[in-house]
Amino acid sequence: MSRLNRALLARLAERDGLRLPDYDTADVGTGVVHLGLGAFHRAHQAVYTEDGLRGEDWGICAYTQRSDAAARALAPQDGLYTVVERGAQSAPPRVVGVLREARCGVSDPVTAPERIADPAIRVVTLTVTERGYRLTPSRRLDVRDPLVARDAALFDAPGHRHRTVAGQLAAALHLRRVRGGAPLTVVPCDNVPGNGRVVRAVVDDFCALLPHGAALSEWIDGHVAFPSTVVDRIVPAATPADRRETARRIGADDLGTVVCEPYRQWVVEDSFAAPRPHWEDAGATLTDDVHPYEAVKLRMLNAAHSLVACTGALAGHPTIAAALDDPRIAEAARQLMACDAAPSLRAPHGLDLTVYQETVLDRFRNPALGHTTAQVATDGSVKIPIRLLGTVEDRLAAGAEPHWAALAVAAWMVLIGRGTDRQGRPLSVPDPLAGQLAGSGALLGNPAAFVGHFLAERAVFPAHLADDPVLRRLLITHVRDLLR
Structure with missing residues (x-):
């Protein structure tokens, strides 16, 4: 059976009960960088983003954070994958095409900070889990964490790849600042109370470790927004049996299959520094108080x-x-x-x-x-x-x-x-x-x-x-x- 990819979409269109992108995926430019290329992002923020495209360039470039398995599965598929809902009131399976770039955070030639520094990127989203922020009990950055300390010590070193979220964001914002300073919105999507404020504090704490950090932090205050969010959708890990069933239903092998419940919720604080996808068109709630x-x-x-x-x-x-x-x-x-x-x-x-x-x-x-x-x-x-x-x-x-x-x-x-x-x-x-x-x-x-x-x-x-x-x-x- 053929592997799911863009060239296969025309043939898949002949299958009943399968929803395909209603746009040419190759024509969508990238406007979002996502950190944490996992199943939850693909079943949640990516679906909201595709449903709120309105013909604009809101394609997603997503980076894995530890394992490169997701990038290896999705890159040969041109970023295409199938979302399969399970349970009462499930929609038919859909192939999602908004993921334009699937990259490995630890080895890709283009690092996440370099990609975020591109002025065409106006939104960064994150699903790195509570653990990935490396927080203290008071929900500040654990500056004693060895990887945090290493990222700070080698911040400007040629060839250094930042391993922590704090280091990646600070490096990206530093590059963005020195290359013209286009505004940016950072949207965390993890189950952390006040996640926008927490991520802003994490970046601020990391900046405090840098010789030039005060100036960077001041620039961030004027050019970057960190809205808080609430995300909800149950997305269990897909099994080999799930992938076999997806192949049977769509007529192609899909190593990026995502299985989830029909229910989904996204509440986003309406505080942005730059244009954003029309997530409200897909059912997201924009509010002053999350x-x-x-x-x-x-x-x-x-x-x-x-x-x-x-x-x-x-x-x-x-x-x-x-x-x-x-x-x-x-x-x-x-x-x-x-x-x-x-x-x-x-x-x-x-x-x-x-x-x-x-x-x-x-x-x-x-x-x-x-x-x-x-x-x-x-x-x-x-x-x-x-x-x-x-x-x-x-x-x-x-x-x-x-x-x-x-x-x-x-x-x-x-x-x-x-x-x-x-x-x-x-x-x-x-x-x-x-x-x-x-x-x-x-x-x-x-x-x-x-x-x-x-x-x-x-x-x-x-x-x-x-x-x-x-x-x-x-x-x-x-x-x-x-x-x-």
Whole structure:
């Protein structure tokens, strides 16, 4: 079977039930650079951008950040790939053509800073995950990180390839400044509260490490915008079976196949320094204040996702949908949203939190996605503070006991500390703090000591929460129950 590419589009047009680009992809110039060429970007921002083209040059040049697998899969396909929705109300498969350049960040002859420096680029988007920003617990740049320090020390060195997001952005903005200073908008699309402000702070902290950083930071203030966003779409990793099914449906091999749910949401702060794609044409919400949307998504959907993933993995459920077939886990997720998260939230106008809660559970129950509990539970030490500890803190301040949020935190602790499900089967769930917390398993026979070991980790728990007796009691109780 032929590999998907531009020359094949005319033949694919003869197939029923397949949506193809309604424009000549070769005629679309590049106006967006994206950092983080993964499945989520291809199922989310790229689709919004294609649907908001209006015949303008908003093609995307996307760079991988670590592995070059996505670039190797997509470059021979002229950037084309198929988005396959799974579940009720799914649209037919569509071939997306807005990705004009698929590049490897660690080896491409044209580096990301060089590409961003091109005046034709007016927007930079990012999906590098919470971990990729290299943040401290206070959500500033970890300037002690070895790669951050190396990028700063070799900032102007000939041939140096910046490995960190902060280094790449600072280098790009430095080049843009010295080559004419065209305005630019940097749009982060990760589950980080106030992600626009965080990325601006990360760049500012990196500039502070440079001899000429103050002047660069001042120029950025006047020429670059960092709007915050909220993104939402469940995009599990595509499997070989997914790719075989896509080939059968479209009549071509597609190594870039993306599988996702029908639902999608994008809320963007309406603050831009330069022209942008017409994302609102594709259903994005442009608003002056993304915070209410962000808080609902993080404290309800993302928090419930972490609870279901961690408790589900411990119970031996391979997927999120299977975990929600367990009535205890489903009820815990519902109670987390209704009893802990909702009272801490100011809902956006027109959003019914009860309806939102049930929509979240319905989406999680979609068996066609095959979203694994291990995948969602990955990097829990980064996700727990963002998704759950704000709710914990607010409920404690209100004199309430955050029972269900504490359950989610305790489940993460047991997942990392024990490393097996209830049948004793090993669980492979990567976490950046696994090394620091490795000794916790020896404390499993003493839940109080076990919880204390985790609470001492300041990268996750601030001192005032670690010392709270109510939270400590809840965590010890939950850990004891989960171990049984």
